[in-house]
Amino acid sequence: MYGSGLGHATRTYEIGKRLVERGNNVLYSSFEEGFDYLRLMNQPVYRAPSIGIKWNVAGGVSGRDTFVSSPLTIFRFWRQTRFESDIIRKYRPKVVVSDSRLSTLFAAKSTRYQTVTILNQIKILFPARFRGDPFSRLLERVEGDILGLMWSLSDEILFPDLPPPYTISEANIAGVDVSSKVRYVGFMMPRISVPPETLSKLKQMLELDSRPTVFIQISGPNPTKPLFLASALECAKRLSSRFCVIVSKGLPGGSSVARKIANGSWLFDWCPIKDELFLLSNVLVTRAGHTTISQCINEGKPSVLVPIFNHSEQLSNATKFAKLGLGRVIMPEQLTPDAMIEAIEQCIEDPVYRSKMELISKIAARYPGLENAASTVLSYL
DSSP states (O other): OOOSSSHHHHHHHHHHHHHHHTTOOOOEEEOHHHHHHHHHTTOOEEEOOOOOOOBOTTSBBOHHHHHHTHHHHHHHHHHHHHHHHHHHHHHOOSOEEEESOHHHHHHHHHTTOOEEEEOSOSSOOOOGGGTTSHHHHHHHHHHHHHHHHHHTTSSEEEEOSOOTTSOTTGGGTTTOOOTTTEEEOOOOSOOOOOOHHHHHHHHHHTTOOSSOEEEEEOOSOGGGOHHHHHHHHHHHHHHTTTSEEEEEOOOTTSOOSOEEOGGGOEEESSOTTHHHHHHHOSEEEEOOOHHHHHHHHHTTOOEEEOOOBTOHHHHHHHHHHHHTTSEEEOOGGGOOHHHHHHHHHHHHHOHHHHHHHHHHHHHHTTOOHHHHHHHHHHTTO
16 A cells, blocks of 8 residues: 555555455555554565655655656656565465555556555645646646546545545546546544543543543654644643643654653653544544544544645645535644644634534444445455
C-alpha cells in the first residue's frame, strides 16, 4: 500500500486482519510511515522503494521540488514496480490488493494476477492556486482521464467512502469515467468498541474530569509536523484551565507513555490509546486525511481539521467536510494557536456541529467498508 502517512496502512491492516481470521495468509508491501506502522503491528511486510514526494519548510508538498526530481521519481516508480513484480512471482498470491499504488497494479497485471484496488483519489488535484486557470483545469481533466484509464486495469475498484451527496472525496473522482469498476463500499475504519471499565480507568489515569476533553492528534509525514505541533502545544497550555487536553505527536516507535506538560495537559510521542481517546473526547483536532475523517464520522465527533499545506487531496477533503457542517477547518497557512483555540471553542459550544455529525455517522453505519472490502477480496480466492 501507499506508505506516506498512516491512513493507507491502517485500513489495509484492518482488511488483512479479517482475511487472516478467515484462514488466509497476508503479505504486505509498503514504505516510509506505512512500513514502520506494519512493523510496529508485527506484520510480515517488505520495505518497497519510496516514490519520494518532496516536502517544503512550510510543512507541505513542494510542487517545485517534486517536479524537479520527476526524472528520479519515474525511475523510482519503475524500481518499485520491479520490486512488486519480484514479490508477486515469489509468493504467487491468489489475488493482489493495491491500496493507491499504480506500481502494485502494474506489477500484478504484468504477472497476470487479478487485482482489487482500494482508492479514494482517482485523479490528482492541482493546488488551488493553479485551478482557476482554464489551461490548468484542462490539464487536470486530461491527467484525470489518463489516471482513470490506468486505474481501470484493476478488476475492481473499491471506493472507501459514502455515496453522493455525502462523499468526502468527491473532488477526487469528479469528471473521471471509471464508474463501471468503482463501487462505494463505505469508510474503511472499524467502529470503536471499548469496555466501559477500560474507559473509566483511562479517565482516572489522565485525570479527565467534568471539563470537555480535546484530543489533538498530529499525523502525516514528519516534515509536515513541526508547525502543527508548536500550535498544538501552545493551544494546550492556554486551554488547559477550561479543557482536558491530550496531544499526540504521532511518532511510530516513540514513547507510548504520556507525560504531563504545561498546566496539566498530556503529551504522547506515540499514543497507544488513540481509539479510546476518540471515544472520550468531545472534540478532535486532526489532519484531513481520508482515513482520519472516516474515523471522526464513525464516532460522531465534531472535529477541527488542519490539512497539510499544498496537499490537494486533504484540502478538498476538508472543504467537503466543512460543507457538510461537521466541524471547523483551519487552512495550513492560517494555522495559529489563536485560530485553533477559536475553532475548538466553536465545535464545543455550537450544537449544530454535533447534530450534523451524528446524522452522517448514522448514514455511515449502513456501509461497513472493511467487511465489504474483505468480502470482495475473498470472492477472488
